[in-house]
Amino acid sequence: MDFDPxxxxxxxxxxxxxxTPEEAKKAFKKLAVKHHPDRGGDKxxxxxxxxxxxxxxxxxxxxxxxxxxxxxxxxxxGDGGFWWFGGQGGxxxxxxxxxxxxxxxxxxxxxxxxANVGGxxxxxxxxISFEESFLGTSKKIAYSRNVKIANIQDKTCSTCHGRGxxxxxxxxxxxxxxxxxxxxxxxxLGKTYTKDGKSLDxxxxxxxxxxxxxxxxxxxxxxxxxxxxKGNEWLDGHDGDLYIKINITASSLYERxxxxxxxxxxxxxxxxxxxxxxxxxxxxGKFKVKIPKATQIGDMxxxxxxxxxxxxxxxxxxxxYLIPKVDIPKKxxxxxxxxxxxxxxx
Numbered sequence: 001m002d003f004d005p006x007x008x009x010x011x012x013x014x015x016x017x018x019x020t021p022e023e024a025k026k027a028f029k030k031l032a033v034k035h036h037p038d039r040g041g042d043k044x045x046x047x048x049x050x051x052x053x054x055x056x057x058x059x060x061x062x063x064x065x066x067x068x069x070x071x072x073x074x075x076x077x078g079d080g081g082f083w084w085f086g087g088q089g090g091x092x093x094x095x096x097x098x099x100x101x102x103x104x105x106x107x108x109x110x111x112x113x114x115a116n117v118g119g120x121x122x123x124x125x126x127x128i129s130f131e132e133s134f135l136g137t138s139k140k141i142a143y144s145r146n147v148k149i150a151n152i153q154d155k156t157c158s159t160c161h162g163r164g165x166x167x168x169x170x171x172x173x174x175x176x177x178x179x180x181x182x183x184x185x186x187x188x189l190g191k192t193y194t195k196d197g198k199s200l201d202x203x204x205x206x207x208x209x210x211x212x213x214x215x216x217x218x219x220x221x222x223x224x225x226x227x228x229x230k231g232n233e234w235l236d237g238h239d240g241d242l243y244i245k246i247n248i249t250a251s252s253l254y255e256r257x258x259x260x261x262x263x264x265x266x267x268x269x270x271x272x273x274x275x276x277x278x279x280x281x282x283x284x285g286k287f288k289v290k291i292p293k294a295t296q297i298g299d300m301x302x303x304x305x306x307x308x309x310x311x312x313x314x315x316x317x318x319x320x321y322l323i324p325k326v327d328i329p330k331k332x333x334x335x336x337x338x339x340x341x342x343x344x345x346x
Contacts, residue, residue: 001121136217259318
């Protein structure tokens with residue numbers, strides 16, 4: 001993971017720099033509920049919120065982070081590297097320890113190598129029809145992911161000794177400063193890999209997979225369905241996850257509000273006054289509905305349990321609302337116009 005030195009965790013959690021760990025925790029819970037991918041939130045935003053919380057709720061990490069930011073914005077970093085300081089009046093802050101704790105080894109902090117981080121998640125978007133979102137459906141999705149090459153041999157990298165990084169020390173007026181970066185021989189993995197006696201630059205290969213996605217009835221637009229461990233594979237850590245984002249195509253017939261379903265039904269003025277029967281479309285199939293007598297313009301006809309939701313004994317469904325749309329004739333014959341005039345005279 002690349003770290004942005006300009007990132008402000010206080011702004012991300014919307015708390016002041018004087019906030020206590022409890023205030024950070026409270027802010028995190030509120031934002032996590034709003035942005036969690038399982039609730040249709042943005043995954044990247046959720047990760048950013050979690051990243052900020054992991055630092056600001058821990059007093060030791062928070063003090064290190066504050067010192068880091070103070071030094072960064074005063075121009076204390078050079079050569080594009082990350083530094084820690086010690087001795088001869090320097091800051092006694094181990095930033096690699098800070099980053100490693102924050103991101104689970106993502107900066108190869110401490111003794112951990114890149115091999116212990118884990119595979120990346122994958123996101124795939126699919127589109128379904130409005131009717132499919134109502135009834136539920138099943139889709140087969142093809143996607144590509146990184147998988148570990150079979151039957152490969154590994155050994156600890158002799159350059160970085162399994163740490164996944166190399167370092168350089170420089171004597172400065174502030175003391176000894178040390179910068180670190182990914183090992184050039186193992187690419188930060190901590191190990192080198194061979195197969196059939198040949199060295200491999202990359203222990204992974206692309207593979208096309210197919211997965212069947214069962215989409216439940218009543219699903220909302222923009223929801224993610226998660227498949228644990230179906231993302232990119234990793235070496236000694238955890239495989240990433242696969243997230244399927246569901247996009248629902250808008251309908252010219254139907255509109256959804258919550259779990260209720262709305263349909264516009266063309267009617268005549270006589271249907272509103274005298275009542276009438278109409279056959280209407282529905283995702284489950286057409287059926288006939290009676291328009292009550294003396295229905296006013298703007299009224300809606302409610303049909304219970306014909307909206308979105310789960311069917312069955314313990315299921316709960318919304319309602320269907322018919323919106324009468326009065327069909328005013330654009331052209332009248334002389335006889336029809338005479339009849340309308342007679343009706344108006346009553």
